[in-house]
Structure formats: C-alpha cells, structure tokens
Amino acid sequence: xxNARLAADRLYLDHAATTPMLPEARVAMAAAMEGxxxxxxxxxxxxAARAMLEEARRRVAASLGWGGHVIFTSGASEAISIGLTRxxxxxxxxxxxxxxxxxxxxxxAQRLAVDGDGMVSLAPSGDAGFHGHDAMLAIQHVNNETGxxxxxxxxxxxxxxxxxxxxxxxxxLPLPNxxxxxxxxxxxxxxxxxxxxxxxDLALIEPSGGQEQGYRPGTENLPAILAMxxxxxxxxxxxxxxxxxxxxxxxxxxxxGGVIVARDAPRSPAIASYRMPGLSARAQLIQFDLxxxxxxxxxxxxxxxxxxxxxxxxxxxxxxxxxEVVRVSFGPQTGDADIDRFLTVWTGMAAKARGYARR
Numbered sequence: 001x002x003n004a005r006l007a008a009d010r011l012y013l014d015h016a017a018t019t020p021m022l023p024e025a026r027v028a029m030a031a032a033m034e035g036x037x038x039x040x041x042x043x044x045x046x047x048a049a050r051a052m053l054e055e056a057r058r059r060v061a062a063s064l065g066w067g068g069h070v071i072f073t074s075g076a077s078e079a080i081s082i083g084l085t086r087x088x089x090x091x092x093x094x095x096x097x098x099x100x101x102x103x104x105x106x107x108x109a110q111r112l113a114v115d116g117d118g119m120v121s122l123a124p125s126g127d128a129g130f131h132g133h134d135a136m137l138a139i140q141h142v143n144n145e146t147g148x149x150x151x152x153x154x155x156x157x158x159x160x161x162x163x164x165x166x167x168x169x170x171x172x173l174p175l176p177n178x179x180x181x182x183x184x185x186x187x188x189x190x191x192x193x194x195x196x197x198x199x200x201d202l203a204l205i206e207p208s209g210g211q212e213q214g215y216r217p218g219t220e221n222l223p224a225i226l227a228m229x230x231x232x233x234x235x236x237x238x239x240x241x242x243x244x245x246x247x248x249x250x251x252x253x254x255x256x257g258g259v260i261v262a263r264d265a266p267r268s269p270a271i272a273s274y275r276m277p278g279l280s281a282r283a284q285l286i287q288f289d290l291x292x293x294x295x296x297x298x299x300x301x302x303x304x305x306x307x308x309x310x311x312x313x314x315x316x317x318x319x320x321x322x323x324e325v326v327r328v329s330f331g332p333q334t335g336d337a338d339i340d341r342f343l344t345v346w347t348g349m350a351a352k353a354r355g356y357a358r359r
Contacts, residue, residue: 003186010292011338013296014167015187016144016271017296018331021227028230029191032223033280039220040211053222056229061233064175064183069198071212072225076167077101079083079197082216083180086205089161094122096314097148098140098166104309108137117265118148118315122155135160141176142168145327146215146262146313147249167195171235172270179204185224188330190231212307233238238332243269245330245339252343256350261312261325271329276346278353279328288326291345305326 007245015119021029032052037045039053041062055346057070066333073079084092092109095101097118113121137157141164142149152164153176164178172190175181181198185191202213205281210217246269250260253274261273281297297309328342341356 001273006051008149009023010217012048012294013330013334013338013342014294014296014326015331015334016147018186018192019331020333021186021191022231022234022332024234025185025190025227025231028225029223032226036222039222050327053220053225056222056225057231060225060232061198063168063229064198066175066181066198068198069202069213069234071199072196072220073197073216074193075186076165076182077133078216079184081105082208082254083163083182083197083199083205084136086140086208087136087161087163087180088204088206089136092136092138093122093160094138095140097143097146097311098135098138099144101142103167109138111357112139112226115187115315116316117179117262118143118146119265122157137167138163140168140217142163142173142268142271143311144168144271145309146247146265146273147267147294148262149173149266149268149327150224151266152178168268171232173238173268177246182186185228185231185340188231188236189234190228191224194221194324196228201255202258216269221330239269242330242334245321245334246270246272247335248336249328249339253346254338254342257354258346258350262315269330271326272348273327275321275325276350276353277321277324279349280323282323284324284326284349287349288345293342296329 039046039050046139061070075080084102084105092106093112094106094109095112095114097114115121137160139150139152141152144167149228152162162178163180164176166175166181167184169186170183179200182195183198184195202215203214207214208217211220249272253260257277259275259277261275285297308319309322309325313327
C-alpha cells in the first residue's frame with residue numbers, strides 16, 4: 001500500500017496542531033514561487049515584490065477586520081516573543097493556562113487565577129493586586145488544549161495593554177478588541193512558518209531595526225505571506241457545521257462514559273478535550289493511531305513528551321485524571337462520517353477500559 005493511500009485512509013482530527021493547507025493557499029504559494037524577488041531590493045523586481053507584500057498586508061488586515069498594523073513573523077511564537085519582550089509596559093499579568101510560548105517569556109509575570117473551567121479572573125493568585133495603565137495582560141483567546149474561549153471584550157482591564165494569543169481563533173472567530181494579537185497561518189489553512197503580530201499602535205513596542213517597518217529583521221517570506229492572505233480570504237463557513245459535529249461528539253462521548261473537559265464553558269467549535277477513565281492518554285493515542293485516527297494529548301508543542309498538562313493542572317485536575325485526556329480538533333474537511341468513525345473506536349476502547357477496571 002502506498003503512503004498516499006495510507007494517508008487517504010486515515011482520519012485526521014488534530015487540526016489544532018496544524019491544519020492542512022487550503023487549496024487556495026497552495027495555489028497562491030505555488031504561483032508566488034514561480035518568480036519573486038526580495039521586497040527590500042530597489043530594482044524593478046524588488047519594487048514589484050514590495051507592492052505584492054503591501055497588498056498582502058492590506059488583505060490580511062481586511063480579512064481579519066483589523067484596523068491597525070500588521071507585522072509579518074515566522075509564526076505565533078515569534079509574534080508572542082516580540083510582543084511580550086519588547087512591549088513598552090510595566091508588569092505583565094498572564095494566566096497559568098496559557099500556551100508554552102507565552103509562559104516561556106513571562107517567567108516573572110503575575111499569574112491570574114482560573115476557575116475549574118479554565119476561565120481567567122483578573123484577581124491574581126498571588127498577593128500583588130492587578131493594576132492597569134502601565135500593565136499588560138497576556139491572555140489566550142481560545143485555549144489550544146480545551147477550546148475554552150476567554151471573553152476578552154468583557155474584561156475590565158483598567159486601561160492595561162491587552163495582548164491576545166489568537167493562534168487558535170484567528171480566521172475562525174472574530175478577533176477580540178485587543179492592543180496586540182498573535183496569529184499563525186498554519187492554524188487556519190495557510191502554510192507553516194508564517195504568522196503575524198497585529199498592533200493597534202506601533203509605539204506599543206520597541207523597534208529592532210531591519211524589515212517590517214523596523215520591527216522585525218529578516219527578508220519577508222513573500223510566497224508564504226501571499227498564501228496566508230489567500231487562506232484567510234477563503235473564509236470560515238465551516239464553523240457552524242463544526243459546532244454541530246462537536247455537539248454530536250460530546251453527546252457520544254458522555255454516552256460512552258467519557259468526561260468532557262470544561263463542558264459548561266464557552267468553547268470553540270473546533271477543539272474539544274475528553275477524558276476516558278481507566279485508560280491513559282498514551283495508550284489511547286497508540287490505539288487510535290493503529291485504527292488510522294490522528295488525535296493528540298494536550299498541546300502539539302508538548303505532546304511529544306506527553307507531560308501532564310499544565311492547563312488541566314491549573315484547572316484543578318489531578319495528575320491521574322489529567323493523564324487520561326486526549327484532544328480532538330476539527331477542520332474544514334471534517335464531516336459526520338468522521339465523527340461516527342471516531343465514536344465507534346472511542347466506544348470500543350472505553351468499554352474495554354471499564355472491563356479491565358472491573359477485574
């Protein structure tokens with residue numbers, strides 16, 4: 001059997017890790033690869049590339065409904081690093097359920113409290129009170145493990161700068177009213193290795209020199225940028241269908257004895273996490289993979305090591321329960337038959353796990 005046939009027979013439910021490139025993005029990138037120049041070069045070819053770059057910047061902003069500046073980066077992780085390490089702000093406040101890319105660059109940040117559903121409170125978990133003006137809030141719009149949506153537009157941030165990690169929501173949900181936003185193209189059908197930092201005001205961060213209006217050095221990846229713009233313009237009409245699919249999956253999981261993580265919280269239609277009592281996530285991933293189904297345990301950035309999820313830990317889950325949780329995430333191609341196939345395998349695995357527990 002060829003590798004192509006193997007891939008065709010598989011069920012891919014790990015779109016939160018990366019989603020396959022949309023046809024529109026592949027066409028745009030292939031066309032750009034046929035001939036392009038350095039947008040910083042002064043000759044005619046360079047000027048033509050610059051014109052395409054600036055038009056793509058306008059297209060990205062328009063597709064996202066963004067009225068501020070767009071700084072192209074290599075992805076959300078770089079956008080997060082630029083925004084949080086070069087911000088003209090005082091103390092940073094963030095939560096313990098953030099992506100590792102945020103936690104890595106905010107070691108000295110004040111951690112805000114979260115409840116059992118992973119919803120962030122502006123009351124900090126330590127003894128330092130929240131204050132605005134020169135402060136910055138760094139909060140993920142949609143959690144990459146649980147799909148929980150933070151109501152960022154409803155937060156009373158007392159004038160603080162709001163940095164929103166929108167890697168899992170950009171191109172799917174409306175952007176929050178934030179001052180800085182990180183996005184990643186490969187989460188919404190664009191290519192890997194390209195993203196952006198959206199800035200309400202360039203004066204919010206210190207410039208570094210180089211390209212991107214002096215805020216990000218390095219030659220712009222024009223083919224990938226054009227593909228990202230095309231992916232955003234392709235639209236998000238599949239989310240209503242995804243909501244129905246996830247509701248169906250939620251019901252099937254509960255009927256099979258599973259537990260829905262953050263069941264009663266507002267969640268993205270495209271991401272859900274489930275606990276199968278009695279069977280470790282590691283064992284589940286192996287069995288799903290043998291059945292031709294791709295899912296993950298927690299964040300793709302940490303699931304290779306299968307560490308206990310810091311997100312679930314912050315939500316009050318003990319290590320034993322958290323170690324039995326897997327993440328399922330949908331994309332534009334996910335359909336009813338895929339849910340049925342996944343539930344058939346899940347139900348069989350859960351029944352065996354209960355049988356082992358009774359022995």
